[in-house]
Amino acid sequence: MTTTEQSVTEPGRYGPGDMDNLWLHFSRMGSYTQQAPPVIVKGEGAYIWDDRGRKYLDGLAGLFVVQAGHGRRELAQAAAKQAEELAFFPIWSYAHPSAIELSKRLAAAAPGDLNRVFFTTGGGEAVETAWKAAKQYFKLVGKPAKHKVISRAIAYHGTTQGALSITGLPALKQDFEPLVPGAFRAANTNIYRAPYFGDDPKAFGQWAADQIEQAIVFEGPDTVAAVFLEPVQNAGGCFPPPPGYFERVREICDRHDVLLVSDEVICAFGRLGTTFACEKFGYVPDMITCAKGMTSGYSPIGAMIASDRVMEPFLRPGVSFPHGYTFGGHPVSSAVALANLDIFERRASTSTCWRPRARSAAPWRSCPICRSSATSAATASSTGSSWSRTRRPRRPSTTPRASGCCAGSSPGPCSTPGCTAGPTTAATRSSSWPRR
Numbered sequence: 001m002t003t004t005e006q007s008v009t010e011p012g013r014y015g016p017g018d019m020d021n022l023w024l025h026f027s028r029m030g031s032y033t034q035q036a037p038p039v040i041v042k043g044e045g046a047y048i049w050d051d052r053g054r055k056y057l058d059g060l061a062g063l064f065v066v067q068a069g070h071g072r073r074e075l076a077q078a079a080a081k082q083a084e085e086l087a088f089f090p091i092w093s094y095a096h097p098s099a100i101e102l103s104k105r106l107a108a109a110a111p112g113d114l115n116r117v118f119f120t121t122g123g124g125e126a127v128e129t130a131w132k133a134a135k136q137y138f139k140l141v142g143k144p145a146k147h148k149v150i151s152r153a154i155a156y157h158g159t160t161q162g163a164l165s166i167t168g169l170p171a172l173k174q175d176f177e178p179l180v181p182g183a184f185r186a187a188n189t190n191i192y193r194a195p196y197f198g199d200d201p202k203a204f205g206q207w208a209a210d211q212i213e214q215a216i217v218f219e220g221p222d223t224v225a226a227v228f229l230e231p232v233q234n235a236g237g238c239f240p241p242p243p244g245y246f247e248r249v250r251e252i253c254d255r256h257d258v259l260l261v262s263d264e265v266i267c268a269f270g271r272l273g274t275t276f277a278c279e280k281f282g283y284v285p286d287m288i289t290c291a292k293g294m295t296s297g298y299s300p301i302g303a304m305i306a307s308d309r310v311m312e313p314f315l316r317p318g319v320s321f322p323h324g325y326t327f328g329g330h331p332v333s334s335a336v337a338l339a340n341l342d343i344f345e346r347r348a349s350t351s352t353c354w355r356p357r358a359r360s361a362a363p364w365r366s367c368p369i370c371r372s373s374a375t376s377a378a379t380a381s382s383t384g385s386s387w388s389r390t391r392r393p394r395r396p397s398t399t400p401r402a403s404g405c406c407a408g409s410s411p412g413p414c415s416t417p418g419c420t421a422g423p424t425t426a427a428t429r430s431s432s433w434p435r436r
Contacts, residue, residue: 013051014039043070064234064266065297068343075298075339082335091119091329098334105341106305109275112284113308118321119329120302123265123291124158127228129304130261130287131162132323134226137259140313146225146257150215152188154236157228157263166228169235184219187211189239205242213252221256226287228261231277246283259286259310265302269293270344286310294337301333 019032027037040056042049046069048058058066068075082098091099103117118133120126131149138146149166151157157166164173165183173179189208197204216224227249233239253260262285267277269290274280276288287310291302314321327333 012036012039013041045069045071062297063292064271065292067270067293068296068340072296072298072340072343074343075296075336078335078339079299079332082332086331088327088331090324090326092324096329096331096334098331098338099329102329102334102337105338106290106303110288110305111276111279114285114288114305115308116306116311118304118306119334120291120304120325121300121327121330121333122302123263123289124160124163124302125325125328126265126289126291126302126304127158127163127166127261127263128160129323130228130289131166131226133287133304133306133310133321134259134261136321137310137313138225140316140319143222143257145223148182148184148219148224149226149228150184150186150212150219150224150258151228152233153185154188154190155228155230155233156235157230158265184215186215188233188236189241189245190233190236191239191242192237201242202244205245206248208242209245209248209252212249213256216252216256216258221258224256224258226259226261227253228263230263230265231267231281232272234266241281246278246281250283253286261285261287261289263289265289265291294340295333296340296343298340299330299333299336300327301330301337302328 014036016032016034016036019036023029024032024037031037039051040048041051043058043066046058046061048056048070050056058070061067086096089096099119103119106117107115118129120129134149135147138144151166151168153168155166155168156172157163159167159172161176162180164176165180167173168185168188187208189205191198191201191204194204197207212227216227229246229249231241231246250260252258260283262276262278262283264277268288269275269292271277271293272280276290278285278288286307288305289302290305291300294303295301313319
């Protein structure tokens, strides 16, 4: 975050003594015995204010969360309306309207045959759910030894025991060992530190994908259940996939009968210009995990979206998935998510650079950058490598594209006023990606 310095006429409302009962996340609590941490009291658009009246640009959108911006009254009203009607009921052998409608909305937006939505309360729980579903799936189809997972070095997938096991950050794991056995790592797509093919993105992408296959073969394909990958790996520096990477990973997973899980807790809901980031990079996973931007942070919710193939054995008579969360698919959170997606759809339909794709059933799939005040600097950093953008073919454009508009995530020319980047820019960038 960056701070806009403003005159402070009075001390903050909270002091060190007010922190005696609050245990902050990922924080060195000893640092707050003499002074309080920043206390955020208000948000509006892309900005937040602390208790001293100082204004900050929320460049991280909370934690890659507040896609629609702070201070959206209609989202607060959606929560209040739902709470008045049905504040809570679990979806354990029951259902409620907002969960039903949200599941339909997400299934319609997901690629391929990903039609079944399992709600959680956040991203880590969604990852945990995906691993458990993969384990049980293979038991149900007669391959009970398939239980292991492959993820990437330095990747972050959550802090619950299973999700932390999948996470590739040793410093986050060491204090909680032993973790869940069966999670193994392969190389990530950090081309800036590539041990091979550092000057050839396509060759590097194939090499990086092949490291996943090597891990599968080394562990034994008959023991590996799933591969967990973020479309753009956040931890370590926002690593986009090289050209052809996910196409190759999809082939590898199919060859060894391994489920591909696209962990889109950060990347989904417009952060890369599409509803689900796997669309941007042209692959269809077997499961998607998502959370954060689904409600723009106004109420907690997450989901694991599974394909018809994964769901099929769970539909057999007498079969149950003995897994769930008390607040998964919470009525208020589901209602807020629906209202949040309405904002995306409404803003997309009036965006000057939006162009719907032929297969799109929901116009809010494309170009959130022009429609959201809180897409933030984090979006720019995660989409900064434009050689990954050029992977999806699009119609030739004779209209220059502006920096910060849809930048090629929508087909056809962009009509954003002030576009100055000529049609050769994308081609130039694709062959001259940045190096450190």
